[in-house]
Amino acid sequence: MAMPLQEMVTSPDTDPIETPDAKQVAGRSPTQIALERLRHDKVAVVSAAIVVLFVALAILAPVITSLVGVELNAGDPSEDTDAFNFPVIGPPDNGFTWEAPLGLEPGTGDDLLAEWLYGARTSLEVASISTLLSTIIGVALGLVAGFSRGWLDRVISFVIDVFLSFPFLLGALAMAPILLNRFGGDPEALDKAQFFGIIFILTFFSWMGLARLIRGEVLSLREREFVQAARVIGVPTRTVLFKELLPNLIAPIVVSISLSVPAFVTAEAGLAYLGIGLTGRPSWGQTINQASGYFDEYALYLWAPVIGIMLLVIALNLLGDSVRDAFDPKTRR
Amino acid sequence: MSEHVQTSNGHTPLLEVTDLVKHFPVKSTGVVRRTIGQVQALDGVSFTLEKGQALGLVGESGCGKTTTGRVITRLYDPTSGSMKFEGTEIGQLSGRQMMPYRREIQLIFQDPYSSLNPRHTVGKIVGTPLEVHNIVPKKQMIPKVQELLEVVGLNPEHYNRYPSEFSGGQRQRIGIARALALRPKLIVADEPVSALDVSIQAQVINLLQDLQREFGIAFLFIAHDLAIVRHFCPEVAVMYLGKIVEIGSRDQIYNTPHHPYTQALLSASPDVKQAAIGGRRERIRLEGDVPSPINPPSGCRFRTRCWKAQDVCAEKEPPLYEVGGRNVACHFAEPLQVVQVPVVSEGATAVSPT
Numbered sequence: 001m002a003m004p005l006q007e008m009v010t011s012p013d014t015d016p017i018e019t020p021d022a023k024q025v026a027g028r029s030p031t032q033i034a035l036e037r038l039r040h041d042k043v044a045v046v047s048a049a050i051v052v053l054f055v056a057l058a059i060l061a062p063v064i065t066s067l068v069g070v071e072l073n074a075g076d077p078s079e080d081t082d083a084f085n086f087p088v089i090g091p092p093d094n095g096f097t098w099e100a101p102l103g104l105e106p107g108t109g110d111d112l113l114a115e116w117l118y119g120a121r122t123s124l125e126v127a128s129i130s131t132l133l134s135t136i137i138g139v140a141l142g143l144v145a146g147f148s149r150g151w152l153d154r155v156i157s158f159v160i161d162v163f164l165s166f167p168f169l170l171g172a173l174a175m176a177p178i179l180l181n182r183f184g185g186d187p188e189a190l191d192k193a194q195f196f197g198i199i200f201i202l203t204f205f206s207w208m209g210l211a212r213l214i215r216g217e218v219l220s221l222r223e224r225e226f227v228q229a230a231r232v233i234g235v236p237t238r239t240v241l242f243k244e245l246l247p248n249l250i251a252p253i254v255v256s257i258s259l260s261v262p263a264f265v266t267a268e269a270g271l272a273y274l275g276i277g278l279t280g281r282p283s284w285g286q287t288i289n290q291a292s293g294y295f296d297e298y299a300l301y302l303w304a305p306v307i308g309i310m311l312l313v314i315a316l317n318l319l320g321d322s323v324r325d326a327f328d329p330k331t332r333r
Numbered sequence: 334m335s336e337h338v339q340t341s342n343g344h345t346p347l348l349e350v351t352d353l354v355k356h357f358p359v360k361s362t363g364v365v366r367r368t369i370g371q372v373q374a375l376d377g378v379s380f381t382l383e384k385g386q387a388l389g390l391v392g393e394s395g396c397g398k399t400t401t402g403r404v405i406t407r408l409y410d411p412t413s414g415s416m417k418f419e420g421t422e423i424g425q426l427s428g429r430q431m432m433p434y435r436r437e438i439q440l441i442f443q444d445p446y447s448s449l450n451p452r453h454t455v456g457k458i459v460g461t462p463l464e465v466h467n468i469v470p471k472k473q474m475i476p477k478v479q480e481l482l483e484v485v486g487l488n489p490e491h492y493n494r495y496p497s498e499f500s501g502g503q504r505q506r507i508g509i510a511r512a513l514a515l516r517p518k519l520i521v522a523d524e525p526v527s528a529l530d531v532s533i534q535a536q537v538i539n540l541l542q543d544l545q546r547e548f549g550i551a552f553l554f555i556a557h558d559l560a561i562v563r564h565f566c567p568e569v570a571v572m573y574l575g576k577i578v579e580i581g582s583r584d585q586i587y588n589t590p591h592h593p594y595t596q597a598l599l600s601a602s603p604d605v606k607q608a609a610i611g612g613r614r615e616r617i618r619l620e621g622d623v624p625s626p627i628n629p630p631s632g633c634r635f636r637t638r639c640w641k642a643q644d645v646c647a648e649k650e651p652p653l654y655e656v657g658g659r660n661v662a663c664h665f666a667e668p669l670q671v672v673q674v675p676v677v678s679e680g681a682t683a684v685s686p687t
Contacts, residue, residue, distance in 0.1 A: 029495055030452060225448035229511065232406050233462045234435035247452035 031250055034326040044322030050315035054308075058124045061117040068101060070111040072118055072282065080109025092298040102304050106294055116304050118282040123312070126195070126278075127264035130202040131257055138207040139253060142214025143241050147222055157215070160208045168205040175201055176276035191280030198277055202264055210256045214249060221245055251327035258320030262313040269309050284309050345420040347551050348382040348405070348519055353414035353424075355397075355404050359627060370627045374400040376575040377414070379653075384518065387545065387552040389566030389583075391559060391598070395623060397575040398555045399443075402521040405553065406440045407431055418519070436466055439512035443524040445504035449496040455482070455507055456492035462514040481510040485540060502533035506540065513544065521553045526561060538565060559602045563587055571595045574634040575626055581659025591656050591666040593617075594635050633663070641665045 028036075038044050057064065065071060075081075082088050087104035090097045102112040145156035179197050183190040221227065222245070230240050271277030272285025279286065284305035291302035354377060359370040375397045382388050390398045403409045405416060407423065416424045423434050439462075442448035449458055459478045463469050469477045479489035485506040496504055505525065512520055522541065526534040538561060545552060556562050562569055563583060570580040571594065579592040590596045597617040619638045624630050630637050636646035645664055653660040657668070 029454075030497075225442040225444055226450040228403075228408055229440065229442060229448055229508070230450075230461065231408060232435065232438075232440045233465055233511075233515070234432050235461065235465050239465075244450055244453075248450070250452075 030327075034251070034323075037326040038322060041322045041326065043318050044326070047315040047319035047322065050311060051319060054120055054312050054315075055124060057117060058121040061114075061121050064117055065111075065114045068098070068113065070100065070114045072114040073110050074114075075104060075109030075111065077107065077109055080104055081107065086298070091300050103298070103300055105290070106298060106301070112287075112301065112304060115282040115287060116284075116308060119284040119287060119305060120308060120312075122278060122281055122283045123265050123268055123309075126198055126202070126268045127261050130199050130206065130264045131260050133199070133203040134207040134260065135210060135253065135257055137203065138210030138256070139214050139246075139249070141207070142211040143218055143245065143249075145211070146215040146218025147237075147241060147245070149219075153215070156211070160211055163205065163208050166205070168201075171205065172198075172201050172271055172276055173274075187280055191278070194278050194280060198268060198271060202267055206260060206264075210253070210260075213252050213256065217249055217252060218245060221248055251324075254327060255320065255324040258316065258323045262316035262320070265309065265313055265316070269305075345417075346381040347384045347386075347419060348553075349415075349417040350381070350405070351379045351415045351417075353378040353401070353404060353416060354412045355400055355409055356412045373575050373626045373629055375404065375411075376629070378572075378575070378577055380570055380577065380580060382519070382551050382553060385545070385549040385551055386568065387554055387566040389562035389569040390553065390555045390572060391557060391562050391569060392572035393557065393598070393623065395626070396572040397626075398557075398572055399523055400575075401572075402440065402523045402553060402555050405519075406438055406521055407434075408440075432466075436515045437518045439515060439517040439520050441505075441508055441512050441520060441522040441525045444528050445501050445508055446528070448508050449504055451496055454493050454495055455487075455499075458496070458507060459492075459510045459514055462511060466515060468515070481514055482507075484513065484544070485510045500533075501529050502537060505529060505533075505537055509537075509540065509544070513548070516548065517550060519551045519553065521555070523555045524557065525554075527556065527558065534561065541565070559587075559599065571598065574623060574629055576634060576662065577653070578635065578663070579659060579661045580653070581661075585657065585659040589657065589668045591659065591661045591668060592635075592663045593639050593641055593665075595661075596669045635663075 077085075080087055080089070081104070085107045086093060087100070087106060087109060088094075090100040090103040092103070100111050100113065102116060104110065105112055105115065141156050141160075145153045145160075175197055179190065179193045183193045227240060227244055230244050235244070268277060268283065269285030269288065272279075272283040273289045274285075275289065277283060277285055287305040288302060288309075291298070291305070295302050353375055354373075355375040356371040356373050358368040359372060360366040361369045378397070378401055380388060390401060392398050400409065404411050407426070411424045414424065415422055418434055418437065421434075423431065426434070453461075456475060456478045459481050460474050463474060463477060475492065478492050482489045482492060487503060487506050487510070491499075496507065499507065505528075509525075525541065526537050529537060541552070542565065544550060552565070554562060554566050567583050568581070569583055569586040570577045571586065571592065572578065573594050579586060579590065579595045586595060587599065590599055597619050600615070600617045617640075621638050624634070624637055631647050632650050633639070633642070633646040636642040639646070641663075643664070649664070651662045651664050653662050654666060656666045
């Protein structure tokens with residue numbers, strides 16, 4: 001049983017006879033119950049382990065590369081590739097070598113393990129920042145719309161509808177040339193602009209679902225009597241929103257987060273594959289795009305990023321499913 | 334004699350409600366939302382409540398009992414009319430001006446399953462009013478909460494449990510502890526026991542009665558269970574379609590009801606004593622449905638279902654007449670025994686009622 005230790009310590013009850021009873025008395029919040037269930041779910045534990053592994057790989061990318069002795073963008077086409085642009089060491093023509101565990105990139109001779117690790121980093125960075133931003137926007141607007149009702153609700157709902165009807169791919173396609181024109185001269189500025197541009201565009205087109213969900217939940221919660229009890233007591237509206245309503249919205253928010261991270265990983269890779277994502281730093285989608293031409297001769301080049309994306313997205317999705325089950329009171333065991 | 338007549342004598346009652354009106358606009362759907370009607374939930378409700386007294390508000394579903402409670406606690410803003418709490422008009426106060434009165438007027442809710450936040454511990458729920466109004470310093474919060482839990486008969490060690498771990502009766506006690514936390518002078522109890530088991534109802538009612546005696550709290554007791562109101566409230570008001578039709582002392586209302594609606598209401602509630610001796614009771618059968626509060630009948634609102642209705646009932650709305658010690662809004666108010674009422678005995682239910 002999950003025991004909030006702190007509360008036991010602060011308990012004024014000092015009678016030693018009473019203490020064992022008091023221990024049993026500590027209650028568990030719905031969130032604690034959900035986490036408990038998650039711990040007993042094998043799929044969730046395995047998926048979480050995979051996700052943690054990917055996060056660790058991404059965070060430790062510089063450490064791992066230096067340990068293995070590879071470097072990002074260190075290839076020299078004249079030295080590392082032969083006359084057919086294929087790498088002179090490692091696959092596909094030669095055996096495995098620790099000098100390049102995943103081989104070298106044809107044409108440039110850049111190390112692919114370094115590219116893969118930094119690609120994971122890019123992917124998770126973009127996905128997590130976009131998730132964070134879209135969750136904050138979605139929750140804030142959903143709360144305000146649902147709680148205020150009236151004209152503010154109608155305005156926000158209209159904005160949500162407008163954004164939902166706006167085509168995501170077109171927006172992304174339009175952004176690439178704009179950024180290229182604006183920052184084309186300076187590669188560092190372009191990379192930064194692309195990085196924040198992609199986060200912006202992913203956030204811009206993804207907060208609406210959560211906002212709608214939260215609005216609907218708030219519409220039903222605000223009529224519950226505990227909200228009216230808070231108002232009778234005189235709890236300020238802001239406190240009602242964040243202390244009374246928000247804790248009841250944890251389940252949909254957590255589920256939305258756990259399902260939008262893999263969606264963003266896929267979207268980032270997809271945009272990079274189309275050439276309208278990141279170009280200035282390694283990205284799985286970009287590698288897949290380049291590798292697709294070499295699949296016959298050099299399959300590993302393509303497999304590495306594809307398996308990376310696949311594993312990460314499947315793990316995140318399964319974890320998301322488990323989280324949703326754990327938070328769903330109807331599956332309470 | 335009921336105390337609500339004393340208001341003219343110069344002393345200030347705890348709560349004085351005069352001509353309280355609450356209309357809910359009915360909006361059309363579409364882009365331009367015009368108001369196409371008004372639900373007249375409350376239409377001119379007046380009563381007074383003395384310190385430490387209990388006034389029962391009875392009536393069938395949809396008659397405006399709950400709306401009255403919610404207007405008094407300012408969950409709804411009144412459309413018009415006045416509500417004076419210890420002489421201060423509270424009907425039009427802004428949120429901030431209302432704060433000191435929030436301490437004095439508390440609400441106990443009907444449904445103990447939705448009136449407690451499932452994500453907060455009992456300690457947090459009962460402690461919230463103390464925190465919002467800065468009643469006790471943070472350090473003394475837990476002892477104070479435990480004291481309140483003890484007052485309502487719960488184990489004070491349960492303060493860090495969640496509402497889902499309690500039964501309905503225990504949850505209602507938590508709700509009562511929350512209402513008590515601010516030591517209010519007036520508690521509006523909105524059907525506090527109707528969601529509970531019959532065996533638990535008595536416990537909760539007795540608890541409320543003990544608290545009333547101990548702390549001198551005035552109760553506005555809203556219920557549709559006539560027996561419970563009779564047990565709890567020395568004064569009773571009967572509502573029909575947004576209006577008080579009869580208001581008087583417990584004995585006046587229950588023993589000699591004067592308004593036809595009160596008579597019908599009382600005849601519809603089962604009587605254990607009579608059932609025990611196997612006696613047949615004569616029931617008054619009202620015909621038809623309650624009219625829509627959007628478009629209530631002219632004159633007396635009860636006239637569409639009343640067996641005494643005459644032309645005058647449609648033309649003139651009856652004010653509260655003082656008849657036989659109580660106030661009753663009927664042109665033909667009189668005790669039931671005197672009048673020939675078309676009653677149907679219970680054995681004759683198989684026969685067509687008309």
